[in-house]
Amino acid sequence: MDDWLKDSTEVEASWVTVDLAIFTVRGDQLMVLLIERGVEPFLGRPALPGGYVQKAETLREGALRELWEEAGIDGSRLHLEQLGAYGDPGRDPRGRVVTIAYLALGRELPTPVGGTDAKRAYWAPVSQLINGTQELAFDHSAILADALEEIRGKLEYTAVATAFCGETFTLSELRTVYEVIWGHYLDPSNFRRKVLNTEGFVQPTGERRLPPTGRPASLYRRGAAWLLSPPLLRGTGYPA
């Protein structure tokens, strides 16, 4: 914040971007939204959607705008939180670009129809990207890894898992979210007991839903609580 420093040759202006790690659960897989880059650098390589922050908007507003422009997703109905800033000098060959990474979680998001910028957009299974050979553009692989670890941790002590579900949901659906993201089986009975005993986590609607087969399941909606206490621990479940 020192004005004398601003005049120093050591300091230069930077471009500031937002990048989005948008997750959804589809079936038994955690998916992340990727775009195929239509311009250099990293032309043709998969990347997280994102773009430059504009003059008059906050970082969050920029993230919401990119969410809409690049993925056609209305941000008002999903969870959006800041993940962190990535600014290594060499991360963008064009010059100093600091990106603010955002984490977005939603359910059954529409398959996007490619951005305004003639690049393809698609959902990719996270499991393949994490221990796969596919490298994302820039430092997006590192951002994705950080994002995944952030979600895994947040499931434990917040009600964020409900962001992957619809307005109302069954406890089985909620449990599946945990199982997919943590990657291991959870005992249905113990999960139910834990969730229902955690005050404010979920709220019964009184309605039920008929599964294709089996006993009807009660429907719940999000409760008032955001922080769960005590937390649900990942514990030692066996792989799903």
Added chain:
Amino acid sequence: MDDWLKDSTEVEASWVTVDLAIFTVRGDQLMVLLIERGVEPFLGRPALPGGYVQKAETLREGALRELWEEAGIDGSRLHLEQLGAYGDPGRDPRGRVVTIAYLALGRELPTPVGGTDAKRAYWAPVSQLINGTQELAFDHSAILADALEEIRGKLEYTAVATAFCGETFTLSELRTVYEVIWGHYLDPSNFRRKVLNTEGFVQPTGERRLPPTGRPASLYRRGAAWLLSPPLLRGTGYPA
């Protein structure tokens, strides 16, 4: 990341700074390092130390450099982690300035001797700033509040509390860290049991330390574990 956007009038280059929320525990108070601004804007107002990120350095390196330049603190012996980015358009009257806030935790840090920039630097009790009338420069009050909440949470499920202690420490010292930051009393006996039963949290050195009065206390050092499982929950202790 769209080059066409970069040419748009909607986008402008930004200044990128790092700001530091440096905490230490002194006696029974959590202290944060503040500087008195020596230049406009907010001349004379207290602020978090910080400054512009230079051309060739990473964000973390910039934070470490500012730590040294503004506070005279060698960062190699304290905990430093990124807190997040703050970039609202109006947060700095001089123009678009995005700051990356860092959290630094250490013990018995030297009282700094004012920065190179003729401003005073001093330790201030956090409790007075949080619910006090004193407003910090820029959005630093918000950053400070976020930093405090971050620490409080991290104490639960990481071994970060040891960053406030020396190389070796007694369990009472460690407990005091929790009590000061959480703001309530913890049962010494239960705290000891919990810490010692959490594998990898602390490691006995075999040595002891004589307190001014009372039985000698065993000394411990940090263990190998960073994440604590099960976590120490804040629970319902009575105010200290």
Added chain:
DNA sequence: GACGTTTAAGTCAATGTGACCTTTAGGGGT
């Protein structure tokens, strides 16, 4: 109406927790 399937509810031993109490190991005073 028996069967397969899924939700819902219950059991039980083992473990963890909160609120205590007791013992131990120092220093200081008389």
Added chain:
DNA sequence: ACCCCTAAAGGTCACATTGACTTAAACGTC
């Protein structure tokens, strides 16, 4: 040498939580 004060260290016990497992209930279907 003895007693007192203090803080650390160790123990007790009722209670809550957990993990693994079993049983019951409510559907559609054959």
